Amino acid sequence: MCFNFDRPLELDDNLPDIVRGDSGKLRQILVNLLDNAIKFTAEGEVYLQVTPDSEAGNSNIRFEVRDTGIGIAVDKQDLLFQSFTQIDSSNTRRYGGSGLGLAISKKLVLLMRGQLFVQSELGKGARFWFHIPLPVEADKEKADHFYRQARSLSGRMVAIPMPELSQKSCYALLAEDNPVNQYVVKAMLDKLGISVDVVSNGHEAILALARRRYDILLLDLQMPLLDGFETIRLVRSNTNANFNRTIPAIAVTADAFSETREACIQAGMNDCLVKPFRMHDLSSIVKKWLPEDIANN
Ligand code: ADP
Numbered sequence: 001m002c003f004n005f006d007r008p009l010e011l012d013d014n015l016p017d018i019v020r021g022d023s024g025k026l027r028q029i030l031v032n033l034l035d036n037a038i039k040f041t042a043e044g045e046v047y048l049q050v051t052p053d054s055e056a057g058n059s060n061i062r063f064e065v066r067d068t069g070i071g072i073a074v075d076k077q078d079l080l081f082q083s084f085t086q087i088d089s090s091n092t093r094r095y096g097g098s099g100l101g102l103a104i105s106k107k108l109v110l111l112m113r114g115q116l117f118v119q120s121e122l123g124k125g126a127r128f129w130f131h132i133p134l135p136v137e138a139d140k141e142k143a144d145h146f147y148r149q150a151r152s153l154s155g156r157m158v159a160i161p162m163p164e165l166s167q168k169s170c171y172a173l174l175a176e177d178n179p180v181n182q183y184v185v186k187a188m189l190d191k192l193g194i195s196v197d198v199v200s201n202g203h204e205a206i207l208a209l210a211r212r213r214y215d216i217l218l219l220d221l222q223m224p225l226l227d228g229f230e231t232i233r234l235v236r237s238n239t240n241a242n243f244n245r246t247i248p249a250i251a252v253t254a255d256a257f258s259e260t261r262e263a264c265i266q267a268g269m270n271d272c273l274v275k276p277f278r279m280h281d282l283s284s285i286v287k288k289w290l291p292e293d294i295a296n297n
Contacts, residue, residue: 008045008046008047009047009048009049010047010048010050011050012051012052014051015050015051015052016052016136016137018136018137019059019061019134019137020135020136020137021112021134022112025108025111025193026132028104028105028108028191029063029105029116029130030063030065032102032104032105032191033101033105034048034065036101036102036126036128037066037069037126040069040126041067041068041069041070041125042070044068044069045066045068046067046068046069047064047065047067048063048065048066049063050062050063059133059134059135059136060114060131060132060133060134061131061132061134062129063129063130063132064127064128064129065127065128066126066128067126068125069126070123071120071121071122071123071124071125072118072120072121072122072126073122074120074122077118077120080102080118081102081103081106082103100187100188100191100279101191104191104192109130109132112132112133113132113133114131114133115130115131116128116129116130117130170193170194170195170215170216170290171194171197171214171215172189172197172214172217172218172286173199173205173208173209173216173217174186174197174199174218175199175201175202175204175205175219175223175228175231176218176220176223176252177200177220177222177223177224178220181220181252181275182198182200185218185252185282188279189286191279192283194216197214200223200224201223201224201226202219202223202225202226202230202231202234203225205217205219205226205231206226206231206234206235206238209235209238209243209247210240210242210243214244214247215247215248215290216247216248216249217247217248217250218249218273219231219249219250219251219252220251220252220253221251221252221253221264228251228252228269229263229264232249232251232267232269233267233268235249235268248271248289248290248291249269250269250272250273250285250286250289251264251269251271251272252275253272253273253274253275254275254276255274256274260272270289271285271289
């Protein structure tokens with residue numbers, strides 16, 4: 001692999017020093033796009049350019065991630081932003097990935113009231129760009145404070161994590177024995193901005209719950225040692241002072257029968273998520289059961 005990283009980042013001189021925006025979402029979009037650019041580029045350049053977007057209005061900033069990699073056929077580009085889309089299955093084997101990054105990125109850009117675009121040709125690299133409104137911080141004192149902080153981290157421009165906009169950190173525990181499901185659900189939670197610890201059975205889940213505080217628990221129903229039903233019964237009846245026994249718990253099961261759902265609720269689960277599920281299903285169920293102050297962010 002050979003990269004030219006002479007100018008991997010170009011920040012336009014006319015960019016404001018401090019802007020207001022959701023730095024968590026912005027970081028996630030850039031990580032997804034840069035991750036792909038690096039993954040699909042064996043040779044050449046990966047490049048991030050940030051400029052004020054004069055066409056879209058003064059408070060807009062345009063971010064462009066460009067690479068010289070394998071590129072994307074024009075007739076496949078419509079599919080790119082759909083969940084679980086990977087353009088070429090041989091790429092999946094070669095490069096890995098979940099097929100979620102672009103779908104999530106598009107959603108995050110829209111949530112930030114911006115737009116995401118792509119331009120590419122097979123074998124000729126790819127260009128992904130988005131512009132989002134990021135108003136200049138008007139509070140001089142706040143701006144100076146963040147500017148000093150950013151300079152000390154050698155950044156030229158930062159998006160300030162505004163308390164009313166930024167995502168609060170949320171921690172999930174996933175108990176699932178199947179490595180493929182572990183991988184997929186973890187990738188989905190990562191993309192939703194939710195940190196996750198993964199364990200392989202109910203026994204390990206109980207140990208993990210005693211070690212740290214989680215905001216939500218996802219339990220596969222069929223697991224060795226301690227299955228999902230037994231696990232949630234133990235969780236709900238645990239009287240250890242360090243243990244959050246009212247943690248929202250979602251059963252994850254391939255069984256769509258209403259009897260199973262009933263049995264889950266009886267055992268102490270809050271809800272049931274039926275496999276296979278899409279990003280949207282996971283996101284709405286998690287949002288529904290997270291504590292309000294976290295879910296509303
Ligand atoms: P994945 O996790 O599989 O990379 P994404 O949603 O991020 O999922 O991307 C979907 C698909 O779009 C990728 O599998 C790949 O086929 C294609 N793709 C995305 N970015 C690039 C890029 N920079 N160069 C070439 N192909 C890309």
